[in-house]
Amino acid sequence: MHQGGRGLRVLSIPAGHVYTAAIRPEDVEYLPDPDIDGNWWPHPALDAAWWEYLPAAELPDLVHLHFGFDHLSPGQIADLTGVLRRRGVPLVVTVHDLDNPHLSDQTEHHEKVRLLVEAAAARITLTDLAAARLPAGTRVILHPRVVADPPPGADSGAAVGVFLKSLRGNVVSDPSFYRILARKVHEELGLPLRIHVHEDSASTDLVRGLRADQAGGAVDLRVHPPMPDAALHAAVAECRTVLLAYLRGTHSGWLEMCRDLGVTVAVPDCGMYEGQADDPRGVEKYRTGDPLDAARALTLLHGRGPVPYAGDRTRQLRQIREAHREVYREVTGR
Incomplete structure (x- = not known):
């Protein structure tokens, strides 16, 4: 399995995701994701039976889940x-989600995370706040940058925005939340709340409920198809501050994108979002689900x-990759 001279072969689940592709050390090979109807999920390596019949010569040096x-x-x-464990393949686990954002009942998810972290040869998470809820020895490695090339005019936006996308289960969907929020923001700042939402069946009720508020000037409702990254980054950069309208979860790549663009973020107190901040001035916490506190x-x-991003994202990315290489070295002895 450990042939001299070759680099480490890591089965990253997944490998091709934007996050996992970013953190991969340059001298490490991530085995390619399977193509299952154009997607990697569910990865066959998550099935214990897949490992029972894998020839020893094809075993990876470690699994990073x-x-x-x-x-x-x-x-x-x-x-x-x-x-x-029986096949001698070390497991590295990065705990992105202490609480699964897509589940209202976290009981089973918490049990699965417990089993994974107890079995792992190394544990990683993204914030000190999350690490405090995990076993001792959990390593904190920060989230990498999301926007490598900010559009012109980043750090100079003036709008107040919220980007709801396709209204996943962890996002507030009640129109009254946004009506109260928008009216209070308009009252305090004289600006409309710019609400971006995807044009799909999940958003129908919300869009219908908010159209009336456009006439009063409190809501700037923008219904559209999913945007390519460059257009999305430009739209976020038009804002000075945005709201994460989450009901649950732990960490957020969306928050990192906003901070790459110099946009400040109002974050709910349900997760570890505040702990991701590069600069404490870049976020402000509000009570989850409370529109008046969100407006505050x-x-x-x-x-x-x-509040421009505090730090050097290029140097940070290099450090993130080096930190992962060190974890891999520790668990494999290579």
């Missing part, structure tokens, strides 16, 4: 970690003015 195990039961997680946070942030 990020996400994609939602469909597994706790028993299947136990089977997976057991077969990895947005008003405070808007008055604070632009």
Whole structure:
């Protein structure tokens, strides 16, 4: 399995995701994701039986599990970690989600995370706040940049925005939340709340409920198809501050994107979002689901003015990759 001279072969689940592609050390090979109807999910390597018949010569040096195990039961997680142990393949787990943003009942998810972190040869998470809820020795490695090339005019936006996309289960969908929020923001700042939402069946009720508020000037409703990254980054950069309208979750790549663009973010107190901040002035916490407190946070942030990203994202990315290489070295002895 460990042939001299070749680099480490890591089975990253997934490998081709924008996050996992970013953190990969340059001298490490990530085995390609399977193509299952144009997607990698569910990864066959999450099935314990897949490992039972894998020839020894094809075993990776380690498995690095990020996400994609939602469909597994706790028993299947136990089977997976057991077969990895028997076959001598170390497991590295990055805990992105202490709480699964797509689930209202976290009981089973918490049990699966517990089984994974107990079986892991190394544990990683993204913030000190999350690490404090995980076993001792969990390493904190920050989220990498999301926007490598900010559009012209980043750090100079003036709008107050919220980007709802396709209204996933962890996003507030009640129109009254946004009506109250928008009216309070308009009252305090004299600006409409710019609401971006995808044009699909999930948003129909919300869009219908908000159209009336456009006439009063409190809501600037923008219904559109999903935007390519460049257009999305430009739209976010038009804002001085944005709201994360989440009901649950742990960490946010969206927050990182906003901070890459110098945009400040009002974050709910349900997760570890505040702990991701590069600069404490770049975020303001509000009570989850409370539109008046969310308006307070947005008003405070808007008055604070632009807060450019604090630090060197290029150097940070290099450090993130080096930190992952060190973890891989520790668990494999190579």
